[in-house]
Amino acid sequence: MPERFETKTDQEEVKRQLAFIEAGRQFVVDLKNKLGRTPTACVTTFGCQMNARDSEKITGILADLGYKIVENEDADFVLFNTCTVRDNANQKVYGRLGTLHGYKKHNPYMRIALCGCMMQEETAVDKILNSYSFVDLIFGTHNLYKFPELFVQMMTRDITIVDVWESTTKIVEELPIVRKYPFKSGVNIMFGCNNFCTYCIVPYVRGRERSREPEEIVEEIKGLVADGVKEVMLLGQNVNSYGKNLEREIGFPDLLRMVEEIEGLERIRFMTSHPKDLSDDLIACMKESKKICRHLHLPLQSGSSKILKAMNRHYTKESYLELAMKIRKEIPDMAITTDIIVGFPGETYEDIKDTLDVIRQVEYDNAFTFIYSKRTGTPAAVMENQVAKEDIKVWFDEILSLVQECARKRTAMLDGQIADVLVEGMNEQDATLVTGRMSNNTLVHFPGDESLVGSIVNVKLEECKGFYYLGKRV
Ligand code: 5AD
Numbered sequence: 001m002p003e004r005f006e007t008k009t010d011q012e013e014v015k016r017q018l019a020f021i022e023a024g025r026q027f028v029v030d031l032k033n034k035l036g037r038t039p040t041a042c043v044t045t046f047g048c049q050m051n052a053r054d055s056e057k058i059t060g061i062l063a064d065l066g067y068k069i070v071e072n073e074d075a076d077f078v079l080f081n082t083c084t085v086r087d088n089a090n091q092k093v094y095g096r097l098g099t100l101h102g103y104k105k106h107n108p109y110m111r112i113a114l115c116g117c118m119m120q121e122e123t124a125v126d127k128i129l130n131s132y133s134f135v136d137l138i139f140g141t142h143n144l145y146k147f148p149e150l151f152v153q154m155m156t157r158d159i160t161i162v163d164v165w166e167s168t169t170k171i172v173e174e175l176p177i178v179r180k181y182p183f184k185s186g187v188n189i190m191f192g193c194n195n196f197c198t199y200c201i202v203p204y205v206r207g208r209e210r211s212r213e214p215e216e217i218v219e220e221i222k223g224l225v226a227d228g229v230k231e232v233m234l235l236g237q238n239v240n241s242y243g244k245n246l247e248r249e250i251g252f253p254d255l256l257r258m259v260e261e262i263e264g265l266e267r268i269r270f271m272t273s274h275p276k277d278l279s280d281d282l283i284a285c286m287k288e289s290k291k292i293c294r295h296l297h298l299p300l301q302s303g304s305s306k307i308l309k310a311m312n313r314h315y316t317k318e319s320y321l322e323l324a325m326k327i328r329k330e331i332p333d334m335a336i337t338t339d340i341i342v343g344f345p346g347e348t349y350e351d352i353k354d355t356l357d358v359i360r361q362v363e364y365d366n367a368f369t370f371i372y373s374k375r376t377g378t379p380a381a382v383m384e385n386q387v388a389k390e391d392i393k394v395w396f397d398e399i400l401s402l403v404q405e406c407a408r409k410r411t412a413m414l415d416g417q418i419a420d421v422l423v424e425g426m427n428e429q430d431a432t433l434v435t436g437r438m439s440n441n442t443l444v445h446f447p448g449d450e451s452l453v454g455s456i457v458n459v460k461l462e463e464c465k466g467f468y469y470l471g472k473r474v
């Protein structure tokens, strides 16, 4: 019997947590009286877009509790929303915790909390309890919505509060949120992953795949649009299997068509698509859509059918190429980006040659290349033939330089075009320029001022600078 998951927000739980926010405000008021100023809170995000969205939820709750939200980690409350997809993400957290400890020694009222994927790992939590006992609160990915309740516990007790669940069947959205950008927002359409790629820890730390009801998603987006949002990013580990656990027959393209209808919404993005589930209907839907951005992230991981099989990816070099070529033919202006892992157990230079071949044929617009990181508990961690570091370094560099060559070539092809650009902010180096993103995700800098931020404008792409453009408003 498959496990039953809730697909709608649990309104009772929302009410409970709102009551904890109400109660929690008193602690912040007390702290304000002691400090003689408004207490500050800083949320630092590691990892992916899912974590970024979760951090907005935490930030919203902290703002509602009465904290002043700041970027500086020398604050009265600091939360690290952690990632564990590769070991270097974990190492960064331990390093940064050392710095926080220094701040805490000077600020006896400071509270430190950790949440996110790394906290779903028992070994990481044990290490923190043993070696970083100054941390006040630890919780995981499944009970993020319980943050108001855990906050109250943390403020009333002197020990480290640990609350990490193995899984959940609940969906609890609709708590206060502070968005990082007023004009664009992530929207969770599903949680978890059922794919169990053999290198990946995500299914263990984010749990089984659960989709939200389409009406709740549409309502959330309508609310965002009413609040000024122009672009949404639909988030899921594998959006192409959206709807599988819902009672009615609905697939990802059906959801996209519903979102397309939302008046006032201008751009739709989504992340991530697993190549094994990308249907012809999705290609048709993207092609006919006026709002879906011309950018598809289609993780390859490896171009070798042998390695793909060992990774449990359920596609081959040939079937991936066929899919990518179909997309290139049907929607020529669609940018295709990818993820590649170098150094998976058993990989040889023959396999790397296949990966290079796929890169050459698809001509990715951009690619993220990662060195394989052994994650305890995944099948790949105990595979024989782990690859030597020296080989990985050479292969990585060769892949990276080809990826960059392709990206430069694809970017250069846009020279002279007029593009829609959503202005995201002022340019960090030059105060006379603003920075925005084209539908295909390419960055463009052009003369403009603060008043343009959040609007979509036409820009002539005048000077290709490798991976980005300098342009002029037309
Ligand atoms: N080692 C290296 N890269 C990994 N990824 C996931 N797990 C690992 C790992 N163990 C990469 C994949 C995935 C991206 C989000 O992270 O390429 O698509």
Ligand code: SF4
Pocket: 193, 194, 195, 196, 197, 200, 201, 202, 203, 237, 238, 274
């Ligand atoms: Fe990890 Fe594979 Fe799931 Fe992506 S699809 S989160 S790589 S297991």
